Amino acid sequence: MSAPRRTPFTGRSSTALRDWLRRRDLAVFHGLAHRNWPGAEPVLPRLSRSADHGLLWFGAAAGLAALGGSARARRAALRGIASLAVASAAINTIGKGAVRRERPLLDAVPVIRQLRRQPFTTSFPSGHAASAAAFATGVALESKGWGAMVAPLAAAVAASRVYTGVHYPSDVLAGAVVGAGAALALRGVVPTRGQLPAPGRPPGHAPALPAGEDLVVVVNEESGTATATASLVRNALPRAEVVECAPEELSAELEKAARRGRALGICGGDGTVNRAAAVAAAHGLPLAVFPGGTLNHFAYDLGIETVDDVCAALTAGDAVRVDLGRFRPGPEGPDGGHGCFLNAFSLGVYPELVRNRERWAPRIGGWPAGLVAAWEVLRGERPLEAELEGRRRPLWLLFVGNGLFQRVGPAPGRRHNLADGLLDVRVVHGGRTPGLRLLAAAVAGPLTRSPVHAAQRRRRVRITGLKPGTPYAYDGEVAYSRCELVIDKLPEALTAYCPMPA
Incomplete structure (x- = not known):
């Protein structure tokens, strides 16, 4: 029978373990400081400075929300910033005060890598690494695609802190763990859209319309992203009839469309969808909603965020029944009508x-x-x-x-x-x-x-x-x-x- 396997720390005190980890950390730091990083010299110091006070991530969130083109992208940007805020609060109120570790000596780091303004706070854990990991993890929890795009930038920011000599590798690793943990903790308090249970909606009867056959889609050309969405609809549903019109022509075009197709499609914001819903309900037609407005509340509550979501439902004939809120008198006047x-x-x-x-x-x-x-x-x-x-x-x-x-x-x-x-x-x-x-x-x-x-x-x-x-x-x-x-x-x-x- 062989003797039990022993680790290097068996029988050693916790102090000896800490000393061993400190020596290994210092050895890795010096090894990286003396290593040549091709292409890093003009990039990493600037990237490190741009992440001061979270400015890089606020800019990334603004770009993601403005250019992402979907509610998922906006949610990802918001969750990324919220996760960053939680991580920063944890680092600054607890982390920095709990372990008062001095910054590395810069003797081993080439001058050209060093930051012009050296940080004055304690070294452990890295706030920059925490913010980067928190933002990237928060984005990924809402959108894996956007998270994959942000992750390399976050990794580069974390690496830049060792490259410029302001943190030991263990500082960066600990900061990243805190940041990712902050994003996961926030998800426990504010669930992501994917965590929410599937809405309980009564199923409805609607014809399957593969490729959009017998579907007439009316597009309000002045709603949000409706014009761009209409192009996606034409590509995804080649057999559908797509009609673009001005807001003042919308009611007339909806009535015409309701008489031509087996289903009525609408592309625009919530106000546009409201008018289409009234026409579809009056004619007993199923409604296909393509999100093309600024907010798209009703589409998102249906579980529709993209044109592909609508196409999947049309192909399968999947539909639900929906209540209509009603108010009287309606906007047309007190003559018994309702809105x-x-x-x-x-x-x-x-x-x-x-x-x-x-x-x-x-x-x-x-x-x-x-x-x-x-x-x-x-x-x-x-x-x-x-x-x-x-x-x-x-x-x-x-x-x-x-x-x-x-x-x-x-x-x-x-x-x-x-x-x-x-x-x-x-x-x-x-x-x-x-x-x-x-x-x-x-x-x-x-x-x-x-x-x-x-x-x-x-x-x-x-x-x-x-x-x-x-x-x-x-x-x-x-x-x-x-x-x-x-x-x-x-x-x-x-x-x-x-x-x-x-």
Whole structure:
């Protein structure tokens, strides 16, 4: 029988182990310092400096959100920055103070590699490596493709810290572990879209239309990315008829399309999809939604983020039934007609925000316009007066969602059931601090009640005592009310193509 295998540390004290690791760390550091790194000299020092204070990653996130072209890319950018913030907080509050390790001596590092400004904090662990690993891991958790593109940049930043002589290899390794752990810990608190359970939606009947046969797709050419998406639709569905039109022609083209095809397709933002849904429901046609707007809330709740998602559903004939929210009187007037909404109906600051955003957007772009509009509304608006549930009160916001919005972190997120027969009603009461009250309502989430806000599940909401001309918003569109509004639902009134989870 052979003797048990012994490790180099059997019988040694923890002090001896630490000394051995320190010597190995120093040996590796000196070995890398004396090694020639082809092509690294003009790149790594600059890359190391660009990552100071996370500037490199903020720039990468902005580029990813602006140029990524999808909600997944924007989510990846946001999660990357949030993960970086968690990692930085952990490093600066705990990591640097726990192990007060001095920086390496620069004698062994060629002068041309050294940074002009040497860091003055302790060495262990590396904050740059933590930020790089946190950002790359956060991005990868939302999008493996974008994560694979960011990972080499993160690895280069981590390597640059040893190359320039400001960290030992173990500092970088420990920082990377902290950064990746921060991204994973954040995912435990705020799940990624892929972690959420598959929405429970009642299946609907829709014809399978391979290659888009007998499908007519109407494109609002002034919506977000609709024109670019229309080109993808033509390539992916060669047998579909694609009609591009201006917003003022949209209603007429939708009616014509509904009479020509076995299914109606729509490409645009939520307001455009709203109009198509009303036509599809009236004609009893299934609706195929191609995300071509800025936000695309309804498409994402269907599980549709790309043209390929819609194509898969069309080929298989996969569809679900969807409730339509309804409000009366509708935007056309008080003659008994009604309006519908797929996502949400709201009164108060949000309609004013939409109006101000549309005023600024042509001059400065969509996202900056939203920030300016929010500042104007929260600074200058007064709460509206309305009677709700028999009680007159000042309100900053009345939000009525078509279906219950589930929490994803601190704010309402995805709907898991688009045919639950319920309205998600949230009220933010009037007061002197609209911004704080709105934030408190978002953080507290659904089904809560406090002096600041309240949330309930309802099947019908009646609002009276409104000042005529009070603006309201439905799926991003703005119209003006009379004295009374009644909001309810048309259960399972719409069938929409939807990719089914494997």
